[in-house]
Amino acid sequence: MTKSVGIIGAGASGLLxxxxxxKAGLKVEIYEQNTKPAKKILASGNGRCNISNANxxxxxxxxxxxxxxxxxxxxxxxxxxxxxxxxxGLLLTTLEDGRAYPLSNEAKSVAKIFEEYARNHGVIFxxxxxxxDIKMFKExxxxxIVATGSRAASHLGGNSDGEEFALAYGHNIIPAYPSLVQxxxxxxxxxxxxxxxxxxxxxxxxxxxxxxxxxxxxxFSTYGVSxxxxxxxxxxxxxxxxxxxxxxxxxNLLPNFTTQKLAQYIAxxxxxxxxxxxxxxxxxxxxGKIVSGVLxxxxxxxxxxxxxxxxxxxKKIANQxxxxxxxxxxxxxxxxxxxxxxxxxxxxxxxxxxxxxKVQNLYFTGEVLDVVGKRGGYNFAWAWASGFLAAQSIKxxxx
Numbered sequence: 594m595t596k597s598v599g600i601i602g603a604g605a606s607g608l609l610x611x612x613x614x615x616k617a618g619l620k621v622e623i624y625e626q627n628t629k630p631a632k633k634i635l636a637s638g639n640g641r642c643n644i645s646n647a648n649x650x651x652x653x654x655x656x657x658x659x660x661x662x663x664x665x666x667x668x669x670x671x672x673x674x675x676x677x678x679x680x681x682g683l684l685l686t687t688l689e690d691g692r693a694y695p696l697s698n699e700a701k702s703v704a705k706i707f708e709e710y711a712r713n714h715g716v717i718f719x720x721x722x723x724x725x726d727i728k729m730f731k732e733x734x735x736x737x738i739v740a741t742g743s744r745a746a747s748h749l750g751g752n753s754d755g756e757e758f759a760l761a762y763g764h765n766i767i768p769a770y771p772s773l774v775q776x777x778x779x780x781x782x783x784x785x786x787x788x789x790x791x792x793x794x795x796x797x798x799x800x801x802x803x804x805x806x807x808x809x810x811x812x813f814s815t816y817g818v819s820x821x822x823x824x825x826x827x828x829x830x831x832x833x834x835x836x837x838x839x840x841x842x843x844x845n846l847l848p849n850f851t852t853q854k855l856a857q858y859i860a861x862x863x864x865x866x867x868x869x870x871x872x873x874x875x876x877x878x879x880x881g882k883i884v885s886g887v888l889x890x891x892x893x894x895x896x897x898x899x900x901x902x903x904x905x906x907x908k909k910i911a912n913q914x915x916x917x918x919x920x921x922x923x924x925x926x927x928x929x930x931x932x933x934x935x936x937x938x939x940x941x942x943x944x945x946x947x948x949x950x951k952v953q954n955l956y957f958t959g960e961v962l963d964v965v966g967k968r969g970g971y972n973f974a975w976a977w978a979s980g981f982l983a984a985q986s987i988k989x990x991x992x
Contacts, residue, residue, distance in 0.1 A: 595618070595619065595620045596619055596620070596735040596736070596991040596992070597619065597620040597621075597622070597733075597734045597735050597736075598611075598614045598619050598620065598621045598622070598734060598735065598736045598737070598738065598987055598991075599622055599623075599624070599730060599731075599733060599734035599736075599737045599738070600621065600622070600623040600624065600737070600738045600740060601623075601624050601724050601727075601730070601737070601738070601739050601740060601741055601754075601755075601758075602623075602624070602625065602738075602739070602740035602741040602742060602755075602959075603623050603624075603625035603627075603630030603631060603708075603718065603720075603740075604630075604631065604632075604633055604634065604740060604742055604959065604976065605631075605633075605634060605959060605973055605976035605977060605980065606738075606740045606958035606959035606976040606977065606979055606980030606983070607623055607738065607740035607958070607959075607980065608623075608630065608631065608707045608708065608711060608980075609677075609707070609976075609977050609980040609981060609984070610738055610740070610958065610980040610981070610983050610984040610987075611623050611711050611716045612681075612707070612710055612711050612714060612716070613980075613981065613984035613985070613988070614984050614987055614988065615711065615714040615715050615716045616714050617984075617988045617992060618992070619987070619988070619991060619992070620715070620717075621711075621715065621716045621717065622716070622717045622718075622719060622734075623711070623716055623717070623718055623719065624719045624722045624723075624724055625718065625719065625720050625721075625722065626721065626722065626723040626724075626750055627720065627721070627749075627750050628720055628721055629720055630704065630707075630708050630718065630720070631703070631704035631707060631708060632749050632750055633742065633746060633749050633750070633751075634700055634703050634704045634707075635700050635701065635704050636700070636746070636749055637700055637931075637973070638694065638700060640699065640700050640701075641694055641695075641698050641699065641700060642694060642695055642699070642700035642702075642703050642973075643692050643693070643694060643969065643970040643973065644678075644685065644693050644694060644695060644703060644970060644973050645671055645674055645675075645685075645693045645970045645973050645974045645977065646671065646691045646692055646693060646969050646970035646971055646974055647671045647687050647691040647692075647693060648671075648690075648691035649666050649670050649671055649971065649974055650666070651663050651666070653966055653967045653969075653971045654964055654965065654966045654967075654971065654975065655772075655828055655832075655934060655964075655965050655966075656939060656962075656963050656964045656965070657767050657938065657939070657940075657963055658938075658939040658940050658963070661939040661942075661944050661962075661964065662964055662975060662978075663944075664944050664945050664982075665944070665947075665975070665978035665979055665981070665982050666974070666975075666978055668978065668981065668982060668985075669977060669978040669981035669982065670974075670978070671693065671974065673981075674974070674977050674978075675693075677977075681706050681707070681710050682706060683695060683702065683703065683706045683707075684696040686698075690969070691969065691970075692969050692970050693970055723754075724754070727739070727757075727758035727761050727762075728761060728762075731952075731955060735954060735991055736954040736955075736956065736987045736990065736991060737954065737955050737956065738947075738956040738957075738958055738980075738983050738987075739755050739758050739759070739955070739956065739957045739958070739961055740755075740957075740958045740959050740961065740976075740980065741754045741755035741758070741961050742755070742959060742960045742961060743755075743769065743932065743933035743936060743960040743961060744769050744771075744927045744930075744933050745771060745772070745773075745774075745927055745930040745931060745932050745933040745960070746927075746928065746929075746930065746931065747927060747928045748928060751927065751928075751933070753769070755936070755937065755957065755961030756769070756936060756937065756961070759937045759949075759957065759961075762949065762951050762952050762955065763951055764937055764938060764941050764949070764951060765937075765938035765940075765941060766935070766936065766937060766938065767935040767936060767937075767938055767963040768835060768935050769927075769933050769934065769935035769936060770831040770832055770834070770835045770924070770933065770934045770935055771827070771831050771924045771925070771926060771927050771929070771930030771933055771934075772827055772828040772831055772930060772931070772932050772933055772934045772965045773824045773827055773828070773930060773931035773932050773968050774824070774827045774831060774924045774925055774926070774929055774930035774931070775814070775816070775817060775818065775819035775823060775824075775827070775924070775925035775929055776817050776818055776819075776823055776826075776827060776830060776842070776921050776923075776924055776925065777816045777817040777921065777922050777923040777924065777925055778816075778817035778818060778919045778920065778921065778922060779919070779920040779921070779922040780817075780919055780920075782886045782889055782890055783813055783817060783818070783886070783919065784813075784814075784815045784816075785882065785885070785886055785889075786813035786880075786882045786883050786885075786886045787813055787814050787815045787882075788812075788813070788814070788882075789812070789813045789880045789882045789883055790810055790811070790812045790813075790820065791810070791811055791846060791879070791880065791883065792808070792809070792810055792811075792848070793808070793809070793810075793811040793822055793844050793845055793846055793848060794806060794807070794808045794822075794844075794845040794848035795807050795808075795809075795811060795822045795823065795826060795842050795843070795844055795845070796842065796843040796845070797826045797829060797830055797840070797841075797842055798840070798841040798842070798843060799829070799830075799833045799838050799839070799840055800838050800839050801839065801841075804829055805826055805829055807821075807822045807825045807826050808822060808848060809821035809822035809825065810822060811823060811844065813882075813883070816925060817919075817921075817922075817925070818842070818919075819925075821968070823842075824931070824968050825967070825968055826842070827924065827930075828934060828965060828967075830842075830921055830924070831924045831934065832934060834921065834923065834924065839920075840920070840921040841918055841919060841920050841921060842918070842919050842921060843916050843917065843918050844916075844917045844918075844919065845914075845915050845916065845917075846879060846883065846887075846914045846915070846917065847878065847879070847914055847915065850911075850915065851915070852908075852911045852912055852915045852916070853911075855911040855914060855915060856904075856907040856908045856910075856911035856912075857907075858878075859871075859874060859875070859902070859907040859910060859911060860902070860904060860907045862874045862877070862899065863899035863900070863902040863907070864899065865899075866899055867898060867899040867900035868898060868899065868900070869898070869899045870895060870896050870897060870898055870899075871888065871893065871894075871895060871896075871897045871898075871899075871902060871910070872884060872885070872888065872895035872896070874899065874902075875887070875888075875910075879914070887910065887913055887914055887917070888910075890913065890917070891909060891910065891913055893906070893909075893910070931968075931972075932960060932965050932966070932972050933960060933965065934963070934965040935963055935965075936960065936961055936962050936963040936964070937957050937961055937962050937963060938963060939962055939963050939964065942957055942962065943986075945982065945986075946982055946983065946985075946986035947979050947982045947983040947986065948983070948986055954987070954990060954991075956983040956986070956987070958976065958979040958980045958982075958983050959975065959976040959979055959980065960972065960975075960976065962979070964979075
C-alpha cells in the first residue's frame with residue numbers, strides 16, 4: 594500500500610516538501626486554511642517575491658539555538674534551490690547584494706508554478722480546510738509535516754496553530770515576537786512628521802548601550818517609524834522589548850555630515866543670508882515637516898533670523914539632527930510583521946531531518962520553528978531548506 598503524507602500549510606516549505614514527497618511516489622495531501630495556497634508568497638517583496646539569497650550563512654539567522662540552521666543551509670543552499678527551481682521551469686535573477694527574485698519579477702509566477710507542479714505530480718490540495726486536532730490528523734497519515742508558519746501577518750493567515758500542535762505533544766515553545774516590523778515611538782512630535790521619508794543612519798540602543806547601526810530609508814508615520822533601516826533593526830528591538838528592556842533609537846538625519854560640519858554649514862548660511870529664518874535655512878537640506886519637528890523638540894522658534902543665530906545654537910541644532918533620540922514603546926504588532934521570532938524550541942527538533950525528537954514521523958518546517966532571518970530572502974531560504982530536509986527524511990523513513 595502506498596504510504597501517505599499529510600502536510601498542514603501550503604506555504605513555501607509545505608509546497609516544496611509536497612513536491613519532493615509526491616515525486617518519490619508517496620501519496621501527499623496538503624491542507625491550507627486560506628482560499629488558495631501560497632498567500633504569503635504572493636504578498637512577498639511587494640508582489641515581486643524575494644525568493645532567496647545567494648549569500649546564506651548562520652549569521653543571517655536568530656534563534657535560541659543559533660547553529661540549528663547550519664546543516665539545512667549546507668544541504669539545500671542557494672545553488673541547490675536554484676537547480677530545483679530550474680527543473681520546475683522557474684528561472685531566477687540575482688542582484689549584487691545576493692537577493693534573488695523570479696526572472697518574471699512576479700510573485701504570481703512562483704505561486705503558480707509550485708502549485709501546478711505539485712498538482713501535476715499528484716498532490717491533493719484541500720483549501721479552506723483548517724486543522725484543529727493534530728493528534729487525530731496524525732492518525733490518518735504515515736508522516737505529517739507542520740508547515741503552518743508563524744503569528745506574523747495575521748491577515749494572510751498567520752497564527753499560533755503550529756505552536757499549539759507542538760504543545761499537544763509536550764514541546765517547549767520559545768515566546769514569539771514580531772520581526773521585520775515597524776516600531777512605535779513614545780513621542781509627541783513624531784506623528785507630526787507622518788508621511789515623510791528620508792535616507793538615514795539609525796542606531797539601536799538597548800539599556801542605553803549601542804547594539805546595532807543601520808543605514809537606509811526611514812518613514813515617519815502616525816504611530817512611529819518604518820522603512821528598511823527600521824525593519825533591519827526590528828528583530829533585536831522586538832526581542833529586547835519582549836524581555837522588558839529599555840529600547841531607544843538614535844536617528845542621524847544627515848548621515849553624510851558630521852555634527853561639526855553641519856553646525857558650520859548652518860552658521861555659514863545664517864551669515865550669508867541673515868534675513869532667512871532658521872526654518873528657511875534648514876529646509877534646504879531636510880523636508881519641512883522634519884525641520885519643524887527638530888525645532889519643536891528643541892523649543893526653538895522657526896522664525897529666528899539668521900542674524901540672530903549664534904554658534905551655541907548651531908551646535909545644538911546640529912547635534913539634534915545627527916543624534917535625535919526616540920524611545921521605542923512597542924512594535925507595530927504581529928499583524929504588520931513580515932515574520933516572527935520565537936516558536937518551537939529547536940533543541941527538540943532533529944536538525945538533520947526536522948523531525949520531532951518526541952514523536953516519530955512528525956515534522957516541523959519553516960517559520961513555525963524558533964528561527965527567524967534577516968530581511969533579504971533569508972526567511973524563504975530557511976523555508977525551502979527545512980522543507981527539503983523533512984521530505985528527504987520522510988522518503989527514507991517510508992520508502
